[in-house]
Amino acid sequence: MNRGGTRSVRYLTRGLPALATVRAYRFGWLRGDLVAGVAVAALMIPAGLGYAEVSGLPPVTGLYATIIPILVYAVIGPSRILVLGPDSALAPIIAAAIVPLAVAGSPRRVELAGVLAIEVGIILVLAGLFRLGFLTTLLAKPIRIGYLNGIALVVVLGQVPKLLGFSGDGASIVEVIVEDWKGIVGGEVQPKAAAIGVVALAVILLLKWWRRAIPGVLIAVVGAMIFLAAAAWQHDVPVVGAMPPGLPTPELPSRIWHDWVELMVPAAGIALIAFADTSVLSRTFAARAGYTVNGNQEVGAVGLANVAAGFFGGFPAIGSSSRTAVAESSGARSQLSSVTGALLVLLALLLVPGITRYLPSSALAAVVITAALALVDVSAVIELFRIDRVEGLISVVAFGGVAVLGVLQGILVAIGLAVLAFVYSVSRPYRTELGDVPGLRGYHDLASYPNARRVPATLILRFDAPLFFANGAMFDDWVRGEVKAARSAGREIATVVLACEPITDIDSSAIDELVELDDYLSKHGIDLVFAEMKDPVRRQLERYRLKVNGEPRFGPGHFAPTVGSMVDEILDEDD
Structure with a gap:
């Protein structure tokens, strides 16, 4: 091949890393990729359904937000095994942005979530093009620890009503606790739903503690569905319900200009978190595998994946630490693993969309609660106080911002803290x-x-x-x-x-x-x-x-x- 042709191939593979993966793929990787794909698919479905509900959206949108980003990222993303999808760190922010603008069950919520995904994607693409990686420093470690602890508590407390079979609401931890207490004291708990939810939660937590290799989430979800069908409780227990088959037709989610303006601020906050979390996650797994990723190309690829999700009825997605870790531990060597998982999820939507009519909402709440608990890191806060009391205090204040003011306001508090922390550190240097x-x-x-x-x-x-x-x-x-x-x-x-x-x-x-x-x-x-x-x-x-x-x-x-x-x-x- 002449020099010009070689240069063209180099540029093409740089812009489309999937081509480089195909050229370098080895047959010995295939088994690991396929096994990892099946393992990841087992997590994708309950996680996608659960995070959609936390986001205030129909459960099926969580699968759209899983399938589309993965397929797009597999072509243009630089990481070999990064798995994209809905995440517990984003779901409460999405809910805080769209829930006040549309009533529950309204198609308008899906439209607003699509707008949010496209705006997040555009911001990420621009960040990659203009090399704005420094913006991730606005979420320094103490702030991220406090913020994620606050998010975890909001998610867990927000899922308690669903775990017990009734509905609850609230933007901040204080409001959620009040609503939870009213429901419990007011006799809204449904014993059958609560029994399924508590048992599912116990199964997941016990298996995670006893044998991490055993897929507790899959066992709990499948077990709950089998039990519900066998006991004929589907009319007595809230269920997810059957999903529409296949993927929706791609379209612009909203043509109302006000929607795009209204969601710009939360989109910027979500993009900042997506930028920071995905960049760290991608670099970490790449280092373990012995290769490097271009951070700007990474964030641009995640941005385009989000834009695509917005056109297909999805909502914002980022790199998932739990699903990527499962892919790695299951032997994944390339993006074929996540593509396999996404295609299996798509196959489920095409062939058996009605299977979720037997999925108890309380069991799904148990899945979300265990995922949110993984965000809690009290030991990191204690360590921050041991090393630097100011950083420890910043982490606690960031947590308080989410707990007292709400998720979106908590983001602003976190960013404000980052700026104040920087000014404080350089105004009183050694x-x-x-x-x-x-x-x-x-x-x-x-x-x-x-x-x-x-x-x-x-x-x-x-x-x-x-x-x-x-x-x-x-x-x-x-x-x-x-x-x-x-x-x-x-x-x-x-x-x-x-x-x-x-x-x-x-x-x-x-x-x-x-x-x-x-x-x-x-x-x-x-x-x-x-x-x-x-x-x-x-x-x-x-x-x-x-x-x-x-x-x-x-x-x-x-x-x-x-x-x-x-x-x-x-x-x-x-x-």
Whole structure:
């Protein structure tokens, strides 16, 4: 093949990773992929049905949101075994977005969910095209832990009524608890439904604890269906009901402009969570298998999968940690495993759509509850408090935002916390005086090396953060305080050397503080020198064109390539 043809194939396989998989596929992978596909399909059906109900949608839409994203992602997604589908982290957000806009059982809810999926997909595609991976930092680890703990509690408490055979409602944990209590005290519990739900929940939890390899979810769901049919309780117990056969015809879910505007904010929140969770999940499983994935291509592929789901009656889907883990442990080597699972689900829709008329809603609630419990991570919160109390507190506040205010408001609280946490961390960074440690090159933290020697007539300081509006004044006060403390201790200070390597940026507010600091030091006969300042930061400083008596305020004499070279110059002058 000529060079041009080789380049064309390379570009094509980069845009369509499925082609590369087909070219590299080995016959020895087939058995593992098919077995994994069957195992994943066994989880896809109950998970899809359950998360659709949590989202306030007809159960069958959960299968649409499973089949379509998987088939699209298999063609354009870079991960070999990532399984897409509905997820417990998204379902409460979807419900909070669409439930207030349409009554239960209305086709309009499905339309709104489709709009949400398309908007989420478009946002993810744009994020991939413009390489906006940094946005995932808005959901830092402490915030995600607290947020997911809150989501888990909302989901579990929200499923309690269905587990016991009655209906409940509520956006926040407080509202859900009140509604649950009213139903239980008011005698709305249906004993037969509750018995099936509690037994199903016990079976799943016990098998997960005793033998994780045994598919507890499948056993509980199939067992509940067989029991319901054998006992002829289908008229006494709420059931999922028969599903429409096959897939719906692709169409734009809504032509009402107001729907698209109304759902933009929740779509952005869902996209942020999808971006963060799927990126981490994809990288983790790729690293285990010994290959890498392009994060921007990953998020773009998930975005296109969501757009497709929106046109086929589905709702937003992301990478599923539980179903991907099952695929991996079952021997999956390529996307053929998830495609096999999706085709088996589609086959069930085509051949036996009526089977779910025997599926008790309480058993489905048990599946959702166990999935949500997997999100709870109390030990991680305890560990955060052990390492850093501020991060632990942030996690608790993020949890409280979801618990008290509701899911959508909890997202805004989480993002607001992320911004505040960042501002707090860089506004109070680590700062220290440096000295010469015998036997070690360079200049080091006096707090870590008590035997470090100070340089005569010189104060060497390091500030470990960019200088900007939130910490400029504090930086100014800190340097002045260090000078005053040194003089009070009887030291003569002629030069303040700032070790600037950690300073990656300086904004206009910080420049004003730097000018005031320079004036203060000059009045006390002290020179200010910047050592190891990065070239971009120095050029940024020069662009302000600061002058004193017509001369540059910070001329060449104010800069040194290293702290050591500046100290050598000072010591040579003393000699």
